[in-house]
Amino acid sequence: xxxxxxxxxxxxxxxxxxxxxxxxxxxxxxxxxxxxxxxxxxxxxxxxxxxxxxxxxxxxxxxxxxxxxxxxxxxxxxxxxxxxxxxxxxxxxxxxxxxxxxxxxxxxxxxx
Numbered sequence: 001x002x003x004x005x006x007x008x009x010x011x012x013x014x015x016x017x018x019x020x021x022x023x024x025x026x027x028x029x030x031x032x033x034x035x036x037x038x039x040x041x042x043x044x045x046x047x048x049x050x051x052x053x054x055x056x057x058x059x060x061x062x063x064x065x066x067x068x069x070x071x072x073x074x075x076x077x078x079x080x081x082x083x084x085x086x087x088x089x090x091x092x093x094x095x096x097x098x099x100x101x102x103x104x105x106x107x108x109x110x111x112x
Contacts, residue, residue: 021089
């Protein structure tokens with residue numbers, strides 16, 4: 001869990017550096033934002049996915065991107081020092097954070 005938190009923090013920092021739609025003020029803000037984002041993804045996201053199941057089916061799964069963007073936007077609303085320019089920027093930022101987290105997890109995953 002600690003490695004996942006570190007990976008998410010690194011992904012948020014890298015995406016905020018490369019993409020102007022997300023801004024993180026400092027490293028401690030990134031750590032808090034990663035923790036809040038992780039908690040929201042664990043608690044709120046499953047409820048939203050269940051409630052949005054009909055529209056997700058109609059859009060062939062593309063509505064998941066909107067849910068992920070909403071989670072990032074909600075994180076920015078809750079964490080001071082972490083800003084998202086717009087909801088569209090949140091959707092693109094969440095896609096970038098997810099891809100970068102996937103890459104970093106595959107690199108840092110301990111081999112068993």
